[in-house]
Amino acid sequence: MDLEAAAKIKQLEKENRILKKKLLRAEDTCVQLEETTQKKEALLRQFIRELQDSKTNLEEQKQLYTSLQKQSLELQTALKELRQTQTHLIQAEKMSSLGQLVAGIAHEINNPINFIYGNISYLKEYIQSLITFIRLFKQYYPEPIAELEEITEEVDLDFVQTDLPKVIDSINIGTNRIRNLVISLRNFSRMDEAEFKAVDIHEGLESTLLILQHRLKANNTMPEIGVVKHYGTLPLVDCFPAQLNQVFMNILANAIDALEDATNHRQSVNNKELPKISITTTHPELNWVKISIHDNGLGIPNAIQEKILDPFFTTKEIGKGTGIGMSISHQILVEKHGGKLDFNSSTDKGTEFILQIPIKQQSSLGV
Ligand SMILES: Nc1ncnc2c1ncn2[C@@H]1O[C@H](COP(=O)(O)OP(=O)(O)OP(=O)(O)O)[C@@H](O)[C@H]1O
Numbered sequence: 001m002d003l004e005a006a007a008k009i010k011q012l013e014k015e016n017r018i019l020k021k022k023l024l025r026a027e028d029t030c031v032q033l034e035e036t037t038q039k040k041e042a043l044l045r046q047f048i049r050e051l052q053d054s055k056t057n058l059e060e061q062k063q064l065y066t067s068l069q070k071q072s073l074e075l076q077t078a079l080k081e082l083r084q085t086q087t088h089l090i091q092a093e094k095m096s097s098l099g100q101l102v103a104g105i106a107h108e109i110n111n112p113i114n115f116i117y118g119n120i121s122y123l124k125e126y127i128q129s130l131i132t133f134i135r136l137f138k139q140y141y142p143e144p145i146a147e148l149e150e151i152t153e154e155v156d157l158d159f160v161q162t163d164l165p166k167v168i169d170s171i172n173i174g175t176n177r178i179r180n181l182v183i184s185l186r187n188f189s190r191m192d193e194a195e196f197k198a199v200d201i202h203e204g205l206e207s208t209l210l211i212l213q214h215r216l217k218a219n220n221t222m223p224e225i226g227v228v229k230h231y232g233t234l235p236l237v238d239c240f241p242a243q244l245n246q247v248f249m250n251i252l253a254n255a256i257d258a259l260e261d262a263t264n265h266r267q268s269v270n271n272k273e274l275p276k277i278s279i280t281t282t283h284p285e286l287n288w289v290k291i292s293i294h295d296n297g298l299g300i301p302n303a304i305q306e307k308i309l310d311p312f313f314t315t316k317e318i319g320k321g322t323g324i325g326m327s328i329s330h331q332i333l334v335e336k337h338g339g340k341l342d343f344n345s346s347t348d349k350g351t352e353f354i355l356q357i358p359i360k361q362q363s364s365l366g367v
């Protein structure tokens with residue numbers, strides 16, 4: 001029994017030794033594991049640090065990018081504004097030279113025509129007296145001397161007597177027409193007026209048509225452009241008259257350009273449709289007037305309709321169009337006058353521009 005017990009103890013001691021060794025090995029492995037874990041932890045920390053660094057870097061770059069984007073946007077806006085100002089300046093310069101020229105011519109014509117106009121009534125009176133004298137002379141001296149008889153026949157005195165009053169009337173009509181022309185020219189230029197004025201829109205349209213008259217008349221290549229007016233009863237409208245005339249001028253000149261193109265095209269396909277511009281004015285709402293300018297040209301192709309208000313967009317050949325007429329018209333009407341500018345256009349119906357202008361400006365309403 002003791003022997004058995006001793007053998008068992010031995011066995012147990014052996015197993016104990018083995019276990020101790022195993023424990024020692026396990027402790028070693030544990031130390032190694034701990035070391036590796038520490039190394040890995042250090043690596044992980046470094047990795048996290050690097051990640052954080054690159055995150056800050058990225059954020060900085062993002063900020064830089066955003067501020068660059070903002071700057072580029074600001075630059076784009078500045079460029080757009082600059083182009084608009086430039087457009088405005090070019091057009092203003094163009095119109096101001098035209099206005100000055102027109103005002104100058106009107107002024108130069110005004111003096112001599114007033115001179116003629118002022119003397120017509122005297123001329124009429126003197127001629128009437130002379131005719132009365134001749135009639136009385138003939139009445140009291142029915143048989144004058146031969147020389148007088150001869151000259152009476154030579155100058156055809158009877159005819160002169162009946163025709164002279166007609167000549168005077170013609171001169172009178174002509175002079176009146178020229179005087180109206182001068183008034184229209186002055187109206188068109190209205191150089192002196194840089195403030196909002198209560199203005200008759202029809203006067204502006206009429207004087208603009210007058211300036212464009214030479215382009216409406218028939219010539220070797222074009223039949224006359226008919227102008228049909230449907231003028232409603234309009235109140236006076238608060239506006240910068242010279243600028244509004246500039247809008248009428250731009251839109252009417254475009255209509256004429258379109259009709260010239262259309263006529264060339266129609267002649268080539270033997271289409272007899274005649275060029276026509278219709279101007280309609282209405283007073284549809286209390287504070288608004290509406291002006292429609294329609295041409296029976298070939299319309300604006302769909303693909304370019306949204307571009308026609310862009311500065312410098314033109315389909316005309318170099319030297320003919322600068323592409324600023326519509327953009328400046330939009331600016332004057334919408335930005336300066338708080339109005340609206342719309343258009344409808346199609347190949348078969350031509351183009352209609354619709355201008356809407358408030359009758360009273362906000363400032364004058366006390367708003
Ligand atoms: N009534 C119209 N019919 C057809 N196309 C038109 C009409 N009005 C404008 N357009 C188109 O819009 C474009 C831009 O017009 P806009 O008046 O701005 O410039 P432009 O007439 O070409 O040059 P300009 O600066 O001399 O006026 C024209 O080139 C033309 O293609």
Ligand SMILES: [Mg+2]
Nearest residue numbers: 250254325326
């Ligand atoms: Mg134009």
